[in-house]
Amino acid sequence: MKRKGIHCPTIEDLVELSGIETLHPGGMALTQRTGQVAGLASGKKILDVSSGRGTQAIYYAQTFEVEVVGIDLSEEMISAAEGNAEAAGVADRVRFRLGDSQALPFNDGVFDGTINECAVGIPDDSQGVLNEMVRVTKPGGIVAIHESTWKQELGPEEEEEFAERYGTTPLEFDEWKGMLETAGLEEVQWEFDQWSKPEMFWKIRKDRDVPSHSKVFTLGERLRTLVRVISKYGMRGAITALQNERIFYRAVLSGKLGYCLYWGRKPARTG
Numbered sequence: 001m002k003r004k005g006i007h008c009p010t011i012e013d014l015v016e017l018s019g020i021e022t023l024h025p026g027g028m029a030l031t032q033r034t035g036q037v038a039g040l041a042s043g044k045k046i047l048d049v050s051s052g053r054g055t056q057a058i059y060y061a062q063t064f065e066v067e068v069v070g071i072d073l074s075e076e077m078i079s080a081a082e083g084n085a086e087a088a089g090v091a092d093r094v095r096f097r098l099g100d101s102q103a104l105p106f107n108d109g110v111f112d113g114t115i116n117e118c119a120v121g122i123p124d125d126s127q128g129v130l131n132e133m134v135r136v137t138k139p140g141g142i143v144a145i146h147e148s149t150w151k152q153e154l155g156p157e158e159e160e161e162f163a164e165r166y167g168t169t170p171l172e173f174d175e176w177k178g179m180l181e182t183a184g185l186e187e188v189q190w191e192f193d194q195w196s197k198p199e200m201f202w203k204i205r206k207d208r209d210v211p212s213h214s215k216v217f218t219l220g221e222r223l224r225t226l227v228r229v230i231s232k233y234g235m236r237g238a239i240t241a242l243q244n245e246r247i248f249y250r251a252v253l254s255g256k257l258g259y260c261l262y263w264g265r266k267p268a269r270t271g
């Protein structure tokens with residue numbers, strides 16, 4: 001679906017503007033699980049697609065002793081990620097590069113594993129993102145993603161409007177699975193229920209929880225984000241942001257929107 005940008009700032013815009021270091025539901029618990037299912041192990045070379053502020057790439061290098069390349073479309077994110085890797089003392093093993101996930105600037109089959117946390121649904125061509133992730137992975141390597149996934153069947157208009165307000169396109173479970181298979185993965189597996197609880201949507205920060213009544217943002221983060229929204233989008237933007245936030249919370253709390261970890265293997269070369 002091609003988004004029209006009429007409901008900006010979207011929820012994704014708000015999360016990015018907030019300055020919070022991890023930008024996906026499930027927080028670092030889901031990042032840890034993603035690293036496990038992707039089979040990360042010492043000496044492997046991993047691609048983290050849409051690496052944001054680099055929090056996950058740095059975590060992978062520190063926890064699994066892998067070498068990581070992160071790629072992101074935003075210069076601001078790349079520069080924040082490079083600063084974070086330097087501060088964490090892993091800049092020799094974690095590098096970042098500007099680029100588009102729909103046209104990855106790498107040769108075929110160069111990474112032992114490829115991960116995308118929460119950003120396959122953001123660009124227009126989500127199938128293209130998955131195709132590219134599989135292309136740059138070595139035969140036999142794992143591709144892992146986690147994505148917003150509908151728990152209930154909705155009408156196309158409701159789904160489209162929600163995607164406009166969220167800034168990413170949730171799909172039904174079978175659609176994600178089918179797209180991963182179309183990209184060329186075998187043995188596609190998933191974990192849905194444990195990552196779909198509302199509290200998982202609120203866990204988007206690195207080392208701490210917020211009280212559940214605060215949902216995604218603490219009061220301080222909310223005020224800081226509001227100031228940034230007004231300076232970037234004006235008062236109308238602030239009103240849209242509040243509407244989007246209300247609709248997002250309603251979808252999560254009513255059990256319509258879930259979150260799912262998916263992974264699969266690129267077939268080993270035969271012959």
Ligand SMILES: C[S@@+](CC[C@H](N)C(=O)[O-])C[C@H]1O[C@@H](n2cnc3c(N)ncnc32)[C@H](O)[C@@H]1O
Pocket residue numbers: 012021022023024049050051052053055056071072073074077099100101102116117118119122123
């Ligand atoms: C929801 S954040 C996820 C960041 C990180 N993976 C995390 O979980 O914290 C989405 C990220 O995708 C990046 N992004 C959006 N469109 C992209 C594209 N076409 N190619 C690469 N990165 C993109 C944004 O700049 C942002 O850093």
